[in-house]
Amino acid sequence: MSTAPSPAPAARAGSTPSPTRSVPAARTLADPDTPFAVVDAHRTRRNIARLRDRADRLKVALRPHVKTAKSPDAAALLHDGSPGPVTVSTLAEAEAFADAGHRDITYAVGIEPRKLPRAIALSRRGVTLRVLLDSTEQAAFVAAAARESGTVLPTLIEIDCDGHRGGLRPDAPGLTGIGRVLHEAGCLDGVLTHAGESYFRHTAEEQREAARNERDAAVAAAGRLRAAGLPVATVSVGSTPTAHAADDLTGVTELRAGNYVFFDLVMAGLGVCDLDDLALSVVVTVIGHRPEYGWIVTDGGWMAMSRDRGTAAQAQDQGYGLVADLSGALIPGLVMTAASQEHGTLTARDGAVLPDLPIGTRLRVLPNHACATAAQHHGYHVIDGSRGEVAAPAVESYWPRVSGW
Amino acid sequence: MSTAPSPAPAARAGSTPSPTRSVPAARTLADPDTPFAVVDAHRTRRNIARLRDRADRLKVALRPHVKTAKSPDAAALLHDGSPGPVTVSTLAEAEAFADAGHRDITYAVGIEPRKLPRAIALSRRGVTLRVLLDSTEQAAFVAAAARESGTVLPTLIEIDCDGHRGGLRPDAPGLTGIGRVLHEAGCLDGVLTHAGESYFRHTAEEQREAARNERDAAVAAAGRLRAAGLPVATVSVGSTPTAHAADDLTGVTELRAGNYVFFDLVMAGLGVCDLDDLALSVVVTVIGHRPEYGWIVTDGGWMAMSRDRGTAAQAQDQGYGLVADLSGALIPGLVMTAASQEHGTLTARDGAVLPDLPIGTRLRVLPNHACATAAQHHGYHVIDGSRGEVAAPAVESYWPRVSGW
Numbered sequence: 001m002s003t004a005p006s007p008a009p010a011a012r013a014g015s016t017p018s019p020t021r022s023v024p025a026a027r028t029l030a031d032p033d034t035p036f037a038v039v040d041a042h043r044t045r046r047n048i049a050r051l052r053d054r055a056d057r058l059k060v061a062l063r064p065h066v067k068t069a070k071s072p073d074a075a076a077l078l079h080d081g082s083p084g085p086v087t088v089s090t091l092a093e094a095e096a097f098a099d100a101g102h103r104d105i106t107y108a109v110g111i112e113p114r115k116l117p118r119a120i121a122l123s124r125r126g127v128t129l130r131v132l133l134d135s136t137e138q139a140a141f142v143a144a145a146a147r148e149s150g151t152v153l154p155t156l157i158e159i160d161c162d163g164h165r166g167g168l169r170p171d172a173p174g175l176t177g178i179g180r181v182l183h184e185a186g187c188l189d190g191v192l193t194h195a196g197e198s199y200f201r202h203t204a205e206e207q208r209e210a211a212r213n214e215r216d217a218a219v220a221a222a223g224r225l226r227a228a229g230l231p232v233a234t235v236s237v238g239s240t241p242t243a244h245a246a247d248d249l250t251g252v253t254e255l256r257a258g259n260y261v262f263f264d265l266v267m268a269g270l271g272v273c274d275l276d277d278l279a280l281s282v283v284v285t286v287i288g289h290r291p292e293y294g295w296i297v298t299d300g301g302w303m304a305m306s307r308d309r310g311t312a313a314q315a316q317d318q319g320y321g322l323v324a325d326l327s328g329a330l331i332p333g334l335v336m337t338a339a340s341q342e343h344g345t346l347t348a349r350d351g352a353v354l355p356d357l358p359i360g361t362r363l364r365v366l367p368n369h370a371c372a373t374a375a376q377h378h379g380y381h382v383i384d385g386s387r388g389e390v391a392a393p394a395v396e397s398y399w400p401r402v403s404g405w
Numbered sequence: 406m407s408t409a410p411s412p413a414p415a416a417r418a419g420s421t422p423s424p425t426r427s428v429p430a431a432r433t434l435a436d437p438d439t440p441f442a443v444v445d446a447h448r449t450r451r452n453i454a455r456l457r458d459r460a461d462r463l464k465v466a467l468r469p470h471v472k473t474a475k476s477p478d479a480a481a482l483l484h485d486g487s488p489g490p491v492t493v494s495t496l497a498e499a500e501a502f503a504d505a506g507h508r509d510i511t512y513a514v515g516i517e518p519r520k521l522p523r524a525i526a527l528s529r530r531g532v533t534l535r536v537l538l539d540s541t542e543q544a545a546f547v548a549a550a551a552r553e554s555g556t557v558l559p560t561l562i563e564i565d566c567d568g569h570r571g572g573l574r575p576d577a578p579g580l581t582g583i584g585r586v587l588h589e590a591g592c593l594d595g596v597l598t599h600a601g602e603s604y605f606r607h608t609a610e611e612q613r614e615a616a617r618n619e620r621d622a623a624v625a626a627a628g629r630l631r632a633a634g635l636p637v638a639t640v641s642v643g644s645t646p647t648a649h650a651a652d653d654l655t656g657v658t659e660l661r662a663g664n665y666v667f668f669d670l671v672m673a674g675l676g677v678c679d680l681d682d683l684a685l686s687v688v689v690t691v692i693g694h695r696p697e698y699g700w701i702v703t704d705g706g707w708m709a710m711s712r713d714r715g716t717a718a719q720a721q722d723q724g725y726g727l728v729a730d731l732s733g734a735l736i737p738g739l740v741m742t743a744a745s746q747e748h749g750t751l752t753a754r755d756g757a758v759l760p761d762l763p764i765g766t767r768l769r770v771l772p773n774h775a776c777a778t779a780a781q782h783h784g785y786h787v788i789d790g791s792r793g794e795v796a797a798p799a800v801e802s803y804w805p806r807v808s809g810w
Contacts, residue, residue, distance in 0.1 A: 112704050287571070
């Protein structure tokens, strides 16, 4: 964990600069000016242990996606303090995690050919950086870049298991041709898929089914490549719902998931976690009352929470978030129902009485979507929830976030 | 405009750090790795001149809200290069704009009493920082802080003109009492209101009506304070729609608006601007094709665009944004209809044929809500659209953004 300021990263030509890394001084959650993001490290550790145990039972390696926390400090909890395998969503993350000692990184967004020089630079630093693609065009670019640079660029072919964003269907005619182009350049590493549909599967059985479908798609694609005489080392699957639902991952070599480190209201709505597993919240302060409308107004708007309203599509719409007191205890019926840039509006539902919260009262709002809410902040004030519910939890450390591309 | 790196701001105890300020090197929009934000300074200047002319005709001072661009470089265009009056949404903005030479700043979010030391610190630096409030509790905190610190804290009373977020109704019984508490501490400056409802008024006549209502509420509240023997120097109104619709601002001393500097699809949907007034866009790159679904996949997801879907509530839902080529020319019928964290999905509508855009093609996506999209980026690559539509517009400069609180 960061306990002292570290220098600002140097600007890189053609990219946006990253935030400075410094550690604001705060004794408790009563100290920093609001709004700010808080992580309960106790819940984070518990969430991490739960999925690690599952992966061990399923006899599959775990490659957590760090796109949610985007924090090398948080990632230190993933593999008992050592920099283990991770998945990233941007090259800025890959570079920051390489700086933090990680040497086994999968960049799980289809590669834009102009970004290959940054991938090669990481490779030259001793990082095994896997890239992803789903077209012959991209494969030709990767093969050419590997040959010209004399580096190995281990590459995964993206498989589409359920009709979300990128990938080839497992039975796509072009699959083996892409595999061959990569193999001839020494770059074929395997296949990767992501069950995007699992976020819309609302029962445990539907999520198990999504996990089986995800596994079947990846294993089938790997089988077709092997049948064509091509070596497949990695068969990678994962999403937070399917990682927690899978009952048999035969043929799969690694499991990815990211959101589970913090969880959020969308995941609780899907039944993947309980509300008391949510490790990320945003501390806000009451700045006004509108009794004529039944509103409490806070200084945390969408800039602090993000515009994400993932639960709007679920059975229980949680607005912009559920509201707890500063200790973390949920206040029954209190919901953040509206947001402008720097204002949040809290209202009571389900017949609850609007609580009496004077100007200056600090509250913690649990977000719809941890990935989106975390991205609105430069870092996290970290508390240890295992100490029980105290009025103003002590701040143990500050974890800066990686941002930009 | 920034042309050389400036030092990273020092970390302040209790706050999150701001990003470093450095200037990525880029010759044209073909150079930086995608996604990244672009501002057309020509359109920005034109938008600024349009509202300045309106304010001049209405004989009212203009105090632009800098919460959209959050850039002292962009603000330099507001008042012909000199640091004129501005409105801010966070104290981090106030401090950054003070660093850039601004001495007349209104912080237009109800004051959280614990933030008063930062307001006093700005005052001691010679900044006239107006704060906002709408309760006797807050007024008592401000009066006590002003007396104890020996500083003047000019304060505006927030007036609610249409039932959005904070403020007192103009006829609220408590209004004059708050005014008296402030006046006795030498802090009463005036009243401020914001027509939040104007974003939901879809005709020019409805917007004019919203502007009249906003003016009437502010002027009525000022009149009540004056009738009670209290001095009112500032009568402040504004929102981007009402600022562009107002036909008579008698009794008003200043007009605020922020979004108009960039405009966006929500404002175009309201008829406040045309599509070719939109000054902010996000450059993304094609990374895949899914002909079976009619999709083009890009490397710009909600992390680059934000989760804001403001046009979903308008007659024409624009998805996550309209798509232009790198020169800025809109591609008819092409819309960004879905987003995951780092993937965007483009589809054709209105019978348009999906264009043939090879892997590596750069595009510009026009956002729903400039304030939210801009907040996803550390700064802007700035182009000059007056040079006409060129394939890869030249990058004139880089404007860093202020972020955090």
